[in-house]
Amino acid sequence: MSTSDAVLVVNSGSSSIKFGVFDASHTDPALLCKAQIDEHEGASRLVFTDPAGRASFALEQAEPDASPDRLFADVLARIEHHLGERLRAVGHRVVHGGREFPRPVEVNRTVLAVLDALTPLAPLHQPRCLTPIRAISAIRPELMQVACFDTSFHHGIAPPVNRFAIPRHLERAGIRRYGFHGLSFEYVAGRLADISPEFSAKRTVVAHLGNGASLCAMRNGRSIDTTMGLTPLDGLVMGTRCGTIDPGVLLYLQQRHGMSVDDLEQLLYHQSGLLGVSGVSSDMRVLLASQEPAAKEAVDLFTFRIAQQVAAMAGTLGGLECLVFTGGIGEHASEVRTQVCERLRWLGVQLDPSANTAAQLHIACEDSSVDVLVMATNEEAAIARHCAALISGT
Ligand SMILES: Nc1ncnc2c1ncn2[C@@H]1O[C@H](COP(=O)(O)OP(=O)(O)O)[C@@H](O)[C@H]1O
Ligand SMILES: CC(=O)OP(=O)(O)O
């Protein structure tokens, strides 16, 4: 292995940060080791494990409240010590790429300023994605950094699907539907193509259900519709985000409840969704284990809205032949998959209960007219692939 092409991937999500180190000397980079900081559990010790899950090395100083510069200085030093060589690049997940970045880009000061200006369109995410980039630029200005966007995979979505029904000058100002979770959808699209070209040609809805959640209607590896819009607030019910809401509610809250823009941002991004409805938690594991009626109600609303919007995506596709579950909830919560599929029975979706409980790749029963799959997503691998392509100049 030429470790001179080792790449660190930083996947900053709304409830977790995932790290991966890849050998990017091939177009399909191999995972060397990985680690995760989960906000629900915190981490006073960041353990990097090899692909088989065996501990490779640990970062003792990585406390949740360590400054980003300190944390990343430690992470880089420890990884390079482990590799015995310097990293070739760092690839980052950046949630919003706006109109400006339809594909991954090497970060410089100008790029960073444009990405910073997109913060109001993803206030929960963009600062979390840009903090590691800034920290690494400060401590290692010569190190190549690549920004890979959640929005890129959806860039081909055409009118009318990508439009809001608002005056044209606002559309020209960039106020339209962008869509997110694109690195996850891109990875899943690749895995569907690996099954066969025929499989990839199916009218497919991919449900990425994590702390943030969205659906992508895809065919032949391309996105044709998605539930998120200008911001990662639209669409499904999420951990702390409301998803689709009557815009009149926002006007009313300002007019009659005296809420400011900051109050609304706090309400819609941080206090709503599963947390707001249940009053218990944003964490699906906690809700599924809870006896509280409000926790059950939150899960019901979550699965109802998924099924409702899968049907809407099927409308865009002109039918439904394949449904894929991915993301922390999609991959692990068989009960959520059961509830969603029960609600989609009228569309010909029928689960095999034991395959579903075992979270096998194929979980539909023989009679189902829709294939149903469970796939572990891998945004880090998608980012590593983009880094390998940029490094090799392809
Ligand atoms: N075994 C499990 N059963 C149910 N839900 C789970 C399980 N494991 C993880 N989850 C849920 O997955 C969600 C986090 O998803 P993830 O994709 O890791 O988050 P992020 O959006 O931060 O990347 C949380 O709601 C968590 O409760
Ligand atoms: C875009 C988005 O919602 O990301 P996450 O799932 O990490 O919150």
Ligand SMILES: [Mg+2]
């Ligand atoms: Mg995520």
